[in-house]
Amino acid sequence: MPFTRGKKPTTSKIPKLGAKSAEKQVKRSSSPPHGAPRKRTAFIDITNAVSQCFLTPQFDGDEEVVRPAHKIELSNPIKKDLLKKVQKKTSVAVKNDANPKKSASVSSENKTEEVQNGASLVEKPEEPISRPSLPPHLLPPTVPPEFDIDSDPSNDCTHTPEYAKEIFDYLKNREEKYVLHDYMESQTSLNGTMRAILVDWLVEVQENFELNHETLYLAVKITDHYLDQHQASRESLQLIGSTAMLLACKFEERLPPCVDDFLYVCDDAYKRSQLIAMEMNIMQGLNFDLNIPIAYRFLRRYAKSACLQFHSGYSAKDLRPVVRHLHRMLSAAPDAKLATVRSKYSHKVFFEVALIPTVSLEKLEKFLEKETSQK
Known part of the structure; x- marks a missing residue:
C-alpha cells in the first residue's frame, strides 16, 4: 500500500473574516424622526409592561403625581422575584395613600397569616422521604473484595467502579451479535495475505496520526464486518480500510483527522467523492451501529486482574x-x-x-x- 512520508503543502482559500469594507457605514441615530413612535432598544426598555411598572413619585406644585420612570438602569441585573416584590410594594403604597384604614386592616391580616404560617412550619417538621427498594434484578452485581479491581480511582480519573462490571458484561453480551466467520472463502478477488497487508498499513496510519489503540482495533473490526457482507475488489481494499479508519476516528477520537488527511495517506489514489460514498455504504452495511466490542477494551481490564475466571467468565x-x-x-x-x-x-x-x-x-x-x- 503506498504511504508517502511528510506533509503535503496546502493553501487555504477561506476568505479572512473581519476585513474592513470599502464603503463607509453610517451610524444609525438612536432618536426617532419627528412624529414617529420611539423604538425599544435591547437591554434598556425590556418590555412595555416592565417600563411602566417602575413608578416614581414626583411633585407638580403641591400635588403628588405618580409618573413612570424615564430610564431603567441594568448595571446590576434584577431577578424576576425581586421585580414582582417591587411592583407589589409600589401598588400597595399607592392604594394605602388613598385608603389608610383598608391598608391597616390588610397589613394586620398579612401579619396574622405570617404568624400562622410560621407556627404551621414549626409544628409540622418535614418527614424524610422513604425510597422504595429496588427489585433484585435491578441491583448492581456484588463483587467480592478479593476480586475487586475497579475501586482504585488512580487507574482512570473517569473510572466508575459501580458500573464497571455491568458495562463489561454488556459488551460481552454484544459480542454474540458480531461473530465473524471466514469470509475470505466468499471473496473472489481477495485473500488472507491482502488483508494482512491492509492491517499492517492501518497500524502505520495509526502511528503516524498518533491515534488511540481503540481506534485501530475498531477500524479493523469495521473492515472485517463490511467485507463479511459485501464483495470487494483488490483496488478498493485500501479505500475500505481508510474509510473504516475515518469512521473509527469519528467514534473514538476527540479531534479526528479530516477527509483530506486520509486521501493524502492513500497517495491520492481515490477522490473525495469515492471516500464519502464508501463511508455511506459502510454505515448502511453496519446499520449505523459502530459500537462494536473490541478485544483491546477487555485486554486493558484483564491485564490488571489476577482473577481472570471471575471477570471474564x-x-x-x-x-x-x-x-x-x-x-x-x-x-x-x-x-x-x-x-x-x-x-x-x-x-x-x-x-x-x-x-x-x-x-x-x-x-x-x-x-x-x-x-x-x-x-
Whole structure:
C-alpha cells in the first residue's frame, strides 16, 4: 500500500473574516424622526409592561403625581422575584395613600397569616422521604473484595467502579451479535495475505496520526464486518480500510483527522467523492451501529486482574484452543511485508514483547495441563 512520508503543502482559500469594507457605514441615530413612535432598544426598555411598572413619585406644585420612570438602569441585573416584590410594594403604597384604614386592616391580616404560617412550619417538621427498594434484578452485581479491581480511582480519573462490571458484561453480551466467520472463502478477488497487508498499513496510519489503540482495533473490526457482507475488489481494499479508519476516528477520537488527511495517506489514489460514498455504504452495511466490542477494551481490564475466571467468565479449559492457535501464529516465520506490527511492539513502550522468544509447544502444553488440573 503506498504511504508517502511528510506533509503535503496546502493553501487555504477561506476568505479572512473581519476585513474592513470599502464603503463607509453610517451610524444609525438612536432618536426617532419627528412624529414617529420611539423604538425599544435591547437591554434598556425590556418590555412595555416592565417600563411602566417602575413608578416614581414626583411633585407638580403641591400635588403628588405618580409618573413612570424615564430610564431603567441594568448595571446590576434584577431577578424576576425581586421585580414582582417591587411592583407589589409600589401598588400597595399607592392604594394605602388613598385608603389608610383598608391598608391597616390588610397589613394586620398579612401579619396574622405570617404568624400562622410560621407556627404551621414549626409544628409540622418535614418527614424524610422513604425510597422504595429496588427489585433484585435491578441491583448492581456484588463483587467480592478479593476480586475487586475497579475501586482504585488512580487507574482512570473517569473510572466508575459501580458500573464497571455491568458495562463489561454488556459488551460481552454484544459480542454474540458480531461473530465473524471466514469470509475470505466468499471473496473472489481477495485473500488472507491482502488483508494482512491492509492491517499492517492501518497500524502505520495509526502511528503516524498518533491515534488511540481503540481506534485501530475498531477500524479493523469495521473492515472485517463490511467485507463479511459485501464483495470487494483488490483496488478498493485500501479505500475500505481508510474509510473504516475515518469512521473509527469519528467514534473514538476527540479531534479526528479530516477527509483530506486520509486521501493524502492513500497517495491520492481515490477522490473525495469515492471516500464519502464508501463511508455511506459502510454505515448502511453496519446499520449505523459502530459500537462494536473490541478485544483491546477487555485486554486493558484483564491485564490488571489476577482473577481472570471471575471477570471474564472463561476457565483455563475454555482458553486452551485459543492459546494453541495464537502459539501457532507466533511461531510461524515472519513475513517481510508485515514489518510495521513487529516494529511497533518491539518498542519499549510495549515492553519489547515482539522480541521475546516464543515458548516451546511442550512447555505450553505442560502449563495448560497444570492450569486445567488446578481448576
